[in-house]
Structure formats: C-alpha cells, structure tokens
Amino acid sequence: MHELTVEILDDFNELTLRDILFLENICFPVEWHYPDPDKYYTAILRDKRNINILLKDDRKTTGYILSVPHDTVRTELLKYDPEMKSDNARYYIETIGVLPQYRRRGGATKLLHALCEEANRKGINNFSIHARISNGLNIMISNLFKGLITESRKIDSWKFGGGEAYEYIEWSFRP
Numbered sequence: 001m002h003e004l005t006v007e008i009l010d011d012f013n014e015l016t017l018r019d020i021l022f023l024e025n026i027c028f029p030v031e032w033h034y035p036d037p038d039k040y041y042t043a044i045l046r047d048k049r050n051i052n053i054l055l056k057d058d059r060k061t062t063g064y065i066l067s068v069p070h071d072t073v074r075t076e077l078l079k080y081d082p083e084m085k086s087d088n089a090r091y092y093i094e095t096i097g098v099l100p101q102y103r104r105r106g107g108a109t110k111l112l113h114a115l116c117e118e119a120n121r122k123g124i125n126n127f128s129i130h131a132r133i134s135n136g137l138n139i140m141i142s143n144l145f146k147g148l149i150t151e152s153r154k155i156d157s158w159k160f161g162g163g164e165a166y167e168y169i170e171w172s173f174r175p
Contacts, residue, residue, distance in 0.1 A: 002058045004107050006114040009052040012045045016054065019061040020045070027097035032162055044068065044094065051091060051118050055098060055107045063098035065111040067091045067119070070128055080159045081130070081168060090126035090170070091119050096137075108137075109144060116173040126150075128170045130158055138167035145171040 009016060020041050024033065034040040044050055044066050055063030070090035077084055093115070098107045116127065131138040133154075142149060151170040158166035 004062065004102070004105060004110060005056050006110050007054045007056055008114065008118055009045065009054065012042070016061075017041055017045060019054070020064055020066075023061065023064060023097050023099065024095075026099055029162060032160070041066075051115055051122075053111055053114050053118070055102070055111055057102065062102040063096075063107050063111060065096040065115050066094045067115055067127075068094050070126075077130075081155060083153065084128075084168070087126065087128075089124055090128055091115070091124055093127065093129040096129075108140060112141070112144060117175065120173070120175055125174050126170065126172050128168070130155065130160070130166045130168050133165045133167055138169065141169055141171075145173065148172055 017038070021037055024037060024041075045052055047068070049069050049072070051065075051067045053065050054061050055065075068091065069088065070092040071086055071088045073092050073094065074084055074086060096108060096111060098111075119125070119127070129141065131141050142152065148171045149169060150172055151168070153168050155166045155168060157163045
C-alpha cells in the first residue's frame with residue numbers, strides 16, 4: 001500500500017462515476033442506496049458548486065467525499081431535521097466513504113481536511129453533516145474539529161441512515 005493522497009475533482013468523467021458507485025456498494029448497506037444512483041451521482045459530480053474529492057492509493061480510488069452547498073439540500077432535509085437552519089455560506093457533506101480495508105489509516109481525516117481547505121479557497125469556512133453514530137463518524141468529526149464545533153445534536157432515527165441514530169454537526173474551519 002502507498003501513502004493515501006487526495007484528488008479534487010474538477011470535471012465529470014465516467015470512470016470517477018463508476019469508482020464512486022463501486023465504493024457506495026461496498027461502504028453502505030443496499031437499503032441505503034439511492035433509487036437511481038447513476039443519475040444521482042452524475043448530478044452531484046457535474047455540479048460545479050459542489051466539492052468532490054477522491055482518496056487514492058496510487059491510482060486506485062479507495063474513498064471519496066461529496067459536499068454540496070448547505071442550502072441546496074436543506075429544503076429536502078427539513079422534513080427529517082426541522083431544526084436545520086438556512087446558511088448559504090456553508091457546505092454540507094452529502095456522503096463520505098472509505099473502503100473497509102483502508103479505514104483507520106487516516107483517509108477520512110485527509111478527505112475532511114481537503115474539503116475544508118478547498119472550501120476555504122472558495123471563501124467558505126462553515127460545514128455541516130448528519131454523521132453516523134454506530135460507526136463513530138460523529139466522534140471522529142468531533143475530535144478532528146474539537147473547539148471548532150458550533151452546533152451538535154443527536155437525531156434518534158435518521159431516515160437516510162436506515163433508522164439509526166445520527167448526530168447533526170456544524171463546525172467552522174479556517175486555516
């Protein structure tokens with residue numbers, strides 16, 4: 001295994017879409033998959049407002065993070081999280097996944113830091129996520145951005161997480 005690196009995506013390509021669809025199938029239970037994943041991920045990858053980053057081991061894609069402007073998803077998510085506030089100066093992490101054999105090697109941390117740095121270049125310093133509790137993503141984010149968390153609250157049954165408990169987390173990050 002090589003040192004894990006990140007690649008910020010600027011343009012859509014079919015290979016990247018295939019990599020993300022493959023990772024989505026490995027990283028998440030089938031009942032969490034989108035009804036038309038090709039269409040869904042193509043739209044995210046094509047939207048120039050989004051920040052999409054791959055985690056690589058040499059040339060092999062081993063993880064990804066897809067982030068969208070917060071208010072683009074807020075309207076849809078309000079019915080599941082009515083406390084979610086409007087903020088057009090914030091990025092929302094739509095999804096993050098790392099292949100199981102690459103977990104606990106710092107890949108998610110690299111992806112999150114790369115996202116924050118890329119958003120900072122675009123003048124955005126605020127971030128949000130509905131983070132899974134059962135796999136410890138909420139703890140990892142809370143530890144990674146300790147002292148920078150501006151809001152954190154538990155959601156007992158998150159619809160998009162198969163009814164699992166999730167934590168909504170907001171933080172600010174400036175280099």
